[in-house]
Amino acid sequence: MPYTDLIFDLYGTLVDIHTEESPLVWEKTALYFSYYGAHYTGEELQAAFSAALARREAQAGQSYECFPDIPIEQVMAGLFREKGVTDQADALGFQAAQLFRIAATEYLRLYPQVVPALEALRGRGCRLWLLSNAQRAFTAYELRALGLEGCFDGVYLSSDYGCRKPDARFFRALLQEQGLDPKACLMIGNDRATDIAGAQNAGIDTFYMHTALTPADQLPAKENCPMEHEGDDWQAILPRLLALIHDTNPQEAKL
Numbered sequence: 289m290p291y292t293d294l295i296f297d298l299y300g301t302l303v304d305i306h307t308e309e310s311p312l313v314w315e316k317t318a319l320y321f322s323y324y325g326a327h328y329t330g331e332e333l334q335a336a337f338s339a340a341l342a343r344r345e346a347q348a349g350q351s352y353e354c355f356p357d358i359p360i361e362q363v364m365a366g367l368f369r370e371k372g373v374t375d376q377a378d379a380l381g382f383q384a385a386q387l388f389r390i391a392a393t394e395y396l397r398l399y400p401q402v403v404p405a406l407e408a409l410r411g412r413g414c415r416l417w418l419l420s421n422a423q424r425a426f427t428a429y430e431l432r433a434l435g436l437e438g439c440f441d442g443v444y445l446s447s448d449y450g451c452r453k454p455d456a457r458f459f460r461a462l463l464q465e466q467g468l469d470p471k472a473c474l475m476i477g478n479d480r481a482t483d484i485a486g487a488q489n490a491g492i493d494t495f496y497m498h499t500a501l502t503p504a505d506q507l508p509a510k511e512n513c514p515m516e517h518e519g520d521d522w523q524a525i526l527p528r529l530l531a532l533i534h535d536t537n538p539q540e541a542k543l
Contacts, residue, residue: 291533297419320383326368365381412530477495
């Protein structure tokens with residue numbers, strides 16, 4: 289059965305990113321809190337955030353599988369309220385989440401030839417879906433900044449669903465909402481524990497990419513395996529995916 293629907297991970301699969309949640313990032317975020325009367329030191333804010341997130345995850349763990357995901361802006365808003373700042377706390381929490389992400393991001397860039405590859409795959413009749421362990425507060429905006437907005441038929445972010453890969457229910461949300469046949473889907477991702485294991489548990493075939501952002505303890509791609517690839521250059525990946533989709537000669541597909 290040919291693959292008609294391709295499901296992509298984002299960070300480490302399409303996007304190269306490095307973030308560093310350093311003490312300076314927490315200090316800058318605490319300064320933002322103080323602008324609105326919520327006074328924390330950087331260390332206090334980090335500790336309060338970690339404690340609040342842990343409480344929310346523990347509560348979610350009672351009703352979700354074992355991989356809850358909590359919207360970061362809700363945690364930030366709660367920290368404003370803890371200091372008595374209730375007016376527009378939700379908006380302030382959202383802005384604080386974005387500020388924190390921007391301050392922590394050292395670089396954010398597409399892997400080589402991502403957009404042309406996505407266009408070529410869509411040109412061959414495939415529907416493209418994004419399924420990412422990510423926070424809408426900043427990932428939706430990073431997609432715009434990277435020029436990926438509008439490249440997918442649907443975008444699924446874990447913070448919207450309260451659970452994250454490898455939780456099979458995150459995959460099933462996409463399958464059920466879009467009426468997709470898992471046998472016609474192919475998951476493309478760079479993490480064996482989340483993207484690959486989670487998709488396979490949901491009955492979806494997988495294409496594994498071993499990139500610089502793949503966890504260091506995971507095995508590299510197997511040589512000569514059509515469902516695995518070493519590297520992040522989409523000019524090399526595209527022919528292999530087209531061969532899997534339509535059983536064509538990989539040499540026929542060029543960007």
